[in-house]
Amino acid sequence: MVTSRELPRVVVAAPASGHGKTTVATGLLAALRRRGLTVSPHKVGPDYIDPGYHALSAGRPGRNLDPWLVGAERIAPLLRHGASTPTPADIAVIEGVMGLHDGAVGRRGYASTAHVAQLVEAPVLLVLDTTAQGRSAAALTLGMAAFDRRVRIGGVILNRVGSPRHEKLLRDALAEVDVPVLGAVARAGEVAAPSRHLGLVPVAERTPESVAVVTALADLVESTVDLDAVLDLARSAPPLTAPAWDPRAEVGGPVGAGRPVVALAGGAAFTFSYAETAELLTAAGATVATVDPLRDSALPAGTRAVVIGGGFPEAYADQLAANTALRAELADFTGPVVAECAGLLYLGRALDGVPMCGRLDLTARMTGTLTLGYREAVAAADSAVTRSGEPVRGHEFHRTVTDPAHGERPAWRWDGAAHGFVTGQVHASYLHTHWAGQPAAARRLVEAATR
CATH class of the missing domain: 3.40.50.880 (Class I glutamine amidotransferase (GATase) domain)
Structure with a gap:
């Protein structure tokens, strides 16, 4: 069991909304838990709904990390608190919000996923919707990384891949820019939770169906993502020096x-x-x-x-x-x-x-x-x-x-x-x-x- 100071952690992000962050993050939480790991789930931004799915996947409360709402100085302490409550976690998985660099409007990225990744010194696992995209996926990834060099993109998960040939094309392109591919999800393999006018239907409203969705997401991630590589990426994060938040x-x-x-x-x-x-x-x-x-x-x-x-x-x-x-x-x-x-x-x-x-x-x-x-x-x-x-x-x-x-x-x-x-x-x-x-x-x- 690691200490909260040594907490392995990874941020699941994307270039924009709709690329599959919630699918990957929720499935990753459930798949790691299946391995016997204690997983701490977190969500960038104010969203209440995704943390419900995270909690169901991880078996502990899903918590938000939002610099706008709580102040940037509390983000790392809140992460440490969540990762040690009710028991110390082996890894923290942090799902981003919107696009990697999208934050409070007019605030130059404040409260964005990139901002939170910097505050908690965590590597980013970038989820890419590869629909109708080939070699340009590498250029997009390179641009996302170059936009702010303080953000470290440690790997990519290819989502909505059309065929084995398409996957090879994408992997070869990303190898050119030296970004490892840690998983590839086929279009037909996606699992989705039902939604309504304000987003996904909350877990509390449909618990039996939610359990089935989470189980399917765990199966999906286990079969398409290199979990050992994700763990290695998470372990590359440095120790957290901030004290844990104390209510x-x-x-x-x-x-x-x-x-x-x-x-x-x-x-x-x-x-x-x-x-x-x-x-x-x-x-x-x-x-x-x-x-x-x-x-x-x-x-x-x-x-x-x-x-x-x-x-x-x-x-x-x-x-x-x-x-x-x-x-x-x-x-x-x-x-x-x-x-x-x-x-x-x-x-x-x-x-x-x-x-x-x-x-x-x-x-x-x-x-x-x-x-x-x-x-x-x-x-x-x-x-x-x-x-x-x-x-x-x-x-x-x-x-x-x-x-x-x-x-x-x-x-x-x-x-x-x-x-x-x-x-x-x-x-x-x-x-x-x-x-x-x-x-x-x-x-x-x-x-x-x-x-």
Whole structure:
């Protein structure tokens, strides 16, 4: 067993979205686990869905590494934390986001896969969609490497290869630029998970099918990728010198002697939650209990605060509406409530005409427009988790709108506009945040729950 300082690690990247990063990364995690290795799964960027497949493949939480949300200085510490929790890992596999050099718009690659690879000093395994491409694949690989010499492309996996002759052509071309080919996946061999309007269908919504997909991906990678070569590449990464991220140090230890119960929404309708949220709340002195609004008729006993993150309530609106007991309890709950995106919709009066909790005086509806991107926000009001004027970085990811768009006391301001709602003890908005980047939020929520 290696130590976290010696952690072998590799970044699975691509020149653009759609080349097969998730297919390779998920299959690689499952295949390495089959070998008896303890594998730590990670995802560059804010995405909640891919880490669910990673977790199913690796048997431990999938974690995000996003410099925009948590700060560049926390990326290596968060990697070390994830690779040592709950047990030390033998290898970390980090799936990239978009193209290798694509990051926050206008920030010269900040928060890109290349940026994260530099921060954790990991070699890159480049996945190439070789459809309708021959020798140019070598030129593309060489260009990706030359664009930023601080990024080391240690190997390539050829995806969607048309024939044995096509594979030989590609291998010969990449040999010309001295980039090893560590695998080749035929077009007919691809395995795909089903998707919907915001990406893949989350694992929690379709567990039996998800298990079958992961099994098929493991089979695919085992039969097409040189796992020994991937391990050798991962072992070429230098020791990590950054200390491991410590949630207790981030929040300053428990708030008091008591352990107030904080209910954290989960289940198929509310799958968007970072693992560090529960860890920070626990470190601040809370007892974190999961509530599934699709199945649980009441909040956990003794609940003093509620956190409702993102997900797909629009796919489960009728089932959520049918749970009238929990909706009524949340409507009358007097403790602090923090809601992001799906939580915002659930707390409103109705979603596409289907009754929700009615805690907030708003209605919501689906649209054909995707709202997506990083945001630089400023807290517009004091609440259970914010102080007016504080800067916060987050991201939006939704196809719904609310009426009204914000409350008399908005939660945030960005781009010259007000967003979200602060109503009594409720803080709700479309903005997704990562509390590892603002640990004071966890401590404040526990303090509010204690009061």
